[in-house]
Amino acid sequence: MEPKRYDAVLLASFGGPEGQDDVIPFLRNVTRGRGIPDERLEEVATHYRAHGGVSPINEQNRQLKAALEAELAARGIELPVYWGNRNWDPYVPQTLQQIHDDGHRRVLAVTTSAYSCYSSCRQYREDFGVALRETGLEDELAVDKLRQYFDHPGFVRAFLPSLAAGLREMIAAVGAEKTHVFFATHSIPNSDAAAAGPRPLAAQLREQTGAEAGEANGADVYSAQHLAVAELLMSMVEEGSEVDWSLVYQSRSGPPSVPWLEPDISDAMEQRVTQDGVEAAVVVPLGFVSDHMEVIWDLDTEAKETAEELGIRFVRTDTPGTHREFVSGLVDMISERLAQLDERPQRAGMTQMGPWFDVCRPNCCSKVMRDGTIKPTTSAVDADVTPPQAL
Structure with a gap:
């Protein structure tokens, strides 16, 4: 994509419970629409209950958000970083509403998924599209998604x-x-x-x-x-x-x-x-x-x-977490997309498969339903075109 003058960054992730009372409501969110009874959800809940009902992912995202803010500031890039989740507070719709209320209009979303498949790429595009529609911000806020970064050096x-x-x-x-x-x-x-x-x-x-x-x-x-x-x-x-x-x-x-x-x-x-x-x-x-x-x-x-x-x-072995190389790499990819920078990093990829696309290809990472059909597009964001709202 051509660089744009983004004025905010959204860190988008899966989300997780932060106490025993959150576990079943969280799992209901994750399995929404599948008709799974609470008795079966309780089987999975044991994983969280063994750790006090707390998933570590939210605290890790708080740390990653802080690390991104520090790296952006160190480079003199004045972009606020917001955080929104698919399945738990803070939810993406509320976060987008806050971004809009704070006066921002063009958002670059960074997700915590590096590889290409429906749940780690296309579903985030759907999340943003549904959130814009639910909040009535489809004509007010633009949300573009950062590329998948599985082979980025960072x-x-x-x-x-x-x-x-x-x-x-x-x-x-x-x-x-x-x-x-x-x-x-x-x-x-x-x-x-x-x-x-x-x-x-x-x-x-x-x-x-x-x-x-x-x-x-x-x-x-x-x-x-x-x-x-x-x-x-x-x-x-x-x-x-x-x-x-x-x-x-x-x-x-x-x-x-x-x-x-x-x-x-x-x-x-x-x-x-x-x-x-x-x-x-x-x-x-x-x-x-x-x-x-x-x-x-x-x-x-x-x-x-x-x-x-x-x-x-x-x-x-360790996950990237807030490793300096990973955080620096994410900011490099943010910088690739910023029109306000005089010098932008080259789009980097270390394998023959990358660097991956800024804009998803037609029909990329579709969801196959249980009856074998492809999940239909549900919003402009999910459509295989270049909408103003999000990609």
Whole structure:
């Protein structure tokens, strides 16, 4: 996109409960429209209740907001940073209303999702469109979305120090041949994986791999992005050439009859131990920006317990969080879009898949409904055109 004179930044995220009384209402928000009874939600609620009913994601977003504000100020960029969530307070509609009430009219949204799929990209566009419509601000406020940043140097390099430390620790303990790196990301339905990214690129990947999405890693845009970053990271650490690695998935939900991306991390660890004699697991939460519930429960609790049952060593590396490289990279990408800057950074990407698009391609990251149909567009923001309100 051509640079614009943005006057505010919106940090948009998933949201999470901040007390025991918030847990079920939060989960109702997450599963809205699916008809899931509270009894089933309570099964998931145990993850939050084990941590006092508090998801760490909100505090992490407060810290990220403060870090962005500090980095913008250090560069002399006068942009206020606001924060809004999809599923919990502060909600996106109220935040957009506050932005408008404070006198701002052109907003650049930064999301806490790096990769391409419906829930991490297109759904945010829908969130902004619905919020503008609900608040009556469709003709008053413009909201553009920052590009997906899976291979931006700031995001990639933020993983390196902890990955290198984890590898050194495990190699020293059991040797390189007995160490395996598991790059973990959130599983999504195979149908959503097949619909992730631009149609031509998705078709090209399936042709190259000879598989449909979900049958082989890399047969869909979502998995291919993760694989490209994982391969890049292993090439950037000194010990990377000595150690085997793989992409694994976690946090699947929904009925067992609906296929999701596999292998699950626990299944993959068991297979590596049984077939390859692996004695140490280095787990990299590659699909996550910060240590939210899917990281501290699915990896730090469940995957770690699997490793203990298998009798192998386990280390989980850091997420980007507020790592200086990550924060600096986000501000670099904000700066790419600012017309008010005399000098803007080059659009950076470290893999052949990037840098990703500023404007989503037609039909990019569609949502496949349970009956196999594609979710229709619901607003100008969700339409595959270039509306004034948001992209």
